Amino acid sequence: MQFIKTQDGSYTVFNQKYQEHYHTISGALEEAFEKHVNAIGVKDGFHILDFCFGLGYNSIIATKKHKNLQIVGLENDIEIIKAIKELEVPSEIEKEFTYFRNLAEKLKITDDNNNTIKLIIGDALVSLDSLPRDNFDRVFFDPFSPGKQLEMWSRKVFQKVYNVMKPGAKLSTYSCAISVRQNMVAAGFKVLDGPVIGRKSPATIAIKM
Numbered sequence: 140m141q142f143i144k145t146q147d148g149s150y151t152v153f154n155q156k157y158q159e160h161y162h163t164i165s166g167a168l169e170e171a172f173e174k175h176v177n178a179i180g181v182k183d184g185f186h187i188l189d190f191c192f193g194l195g196y197n198s199i200i201a202t203k204k205h206k207n208l209q210i211v212g213l214e215n216d217i218e219i220i221k222a223i224k225e226l227e228v229p230s231e232i233e234k235e236f237t238y239f240r241n242l243a244e245k246l247k248i249t250d251d252n253n254n255t256i257k258l259i260i261g262d263a264l265v266s267l268d269s270l271p272r273d274n275f276d277r278v279f280f281d282p283f284s285p286g287k288q289l290e291m292w293s294r295k296v297f298q299k300v301y302n303v304m305k306p307g308a309k310l311s312t313y314s315c316a317i318s319v320r321q322n323m324v325a326a327g328f329k330v331l332d333g334p335v336i337g338r339k340s341p342a343t344i345a346i347k348m
């Protein structure tokens with residue numbers, strides 16, 4: 140796996156199939172903190188769904204300064220999970236990554252603060268059907284972009300995600316495409332602008348009403 144340095148000094152990967160980076164090249168770490176974890180907020184004990192886990196930045200960062208998180212990550216490529224072992228990360232999140240570097244072998248790891256990350260390897264659209272309804276407080280929604288992977292951003296997918304979220308739960312994603320937001324609204328979400336980080340347009344926050 141070839142790592143590519145982003146502008147905040149953290150690393151991402153380029154996916155050959157989708158011809159797209161896993162993160163914005165303006166900063167992988169910044170994207171995880173600002174567009175996901177800080178944008179929707181995390182509290183101790185939350186149940187979190189990481190839809191398209193990849194290198195795990197969003198979930199692993201969420202464990203920082205928190206306890207008793209129950210995180211489920213959906214991912215279909217075990218090779219990117221294996222790459223977590225080799226990923227060089229900034230010192231501010233090295234401790235958190237140290238706990239979860241062996242996820243590819245164990246698939247479920249609990250850290251010293253009783254934060255658990257459990258991975259379900261397979262097509263996220265299928266795995267969604269096995270998750271309990273009204274269960275998640277937060278969702279990090281992070282597939283490749285609608286231009287590259289349109290099927291992940293449909294009304295049907297948002298409806299399935301909506302169903303597994305608790306009332307009032309929040310979802311974060313980097314896309315602000317009008318069609319994406321329309322599909323979210325059609326699924327029942329209230330849609331808000333997320334933070335503007337690394338580019339001109341805002342991210343998106345969707346709330347289950």
Ligand SMILES: C[S@@+](CC[C@H](N)C(=O)[O-])C[C@H]1O[C@@H](n2cnc3c(N)ncnc32)[C@H](O)[C@@H]1O
Pocket residue numbers: 160161162171191192193194195196197213214215216219261262263264281282283
């Ligand atoms: C933009 S990257 C996610 C980046 C990730 N959140 C991180 O912090 O590294 C998209 C991820 O979705 C995964 N993926 C693509 N299609 C998928 C599918 N149908 N089911 C599950 N995972 C999928 C890719 O393998 C990739 O790891």
